[in-house]
Amino acid sequence: MTRTVMCRKYQREMEGLPQPPFPGARGQMIFDSVSKQAWQEWLAHQTMLINERRLSMMDRGTKVFLEEEMEKFFSNQELTKADGYVPPKT
Template sequence: MARMVFCRKFQQEMEGLDVPPMPGAKGQELFDSVSKQAWQEWLNHQTMLINEKHLNMMDLTARAYLNEQRDKFFAGDAIDSVEGYVPPSE
């Protein structure tokens, strides 16, 4: 049976992550309050941010930027869009 959490992104009970997505207190917080679906959506958006903004993940400011965007994403706040991204047509 899947582990259920109250997802703070979607504000409903949903299937939770299988393991914390990162070590430490932040990873545990995400594990306890973010659904698999919300986490996957964040990973997709994060990948687009890294690619379109040419972020260097060795740069601490780029990592801090992504952490800030992740927190805003899960809180439902406005996040930076990806300039130039055009979703594929169906």
């Protein structure tokens, strides 16, 4: 049986992650309140930001920036777009 959580992004019960994405309090908070779908969507958005903005994961500022963006993403706030990003037409 899959584990469910009240997803803070979608505000409904959804399938949860199988384990915390990383150790510590932040990883546990994500495990307890973020759905598997929302986490996968965040990873895709984070990858796009890293690639399009040419961010270095060795830079402490990048880590702070991504933590802030992750909080915005799960709280449904306006996100920082990649420079020159044009969303695909549906």
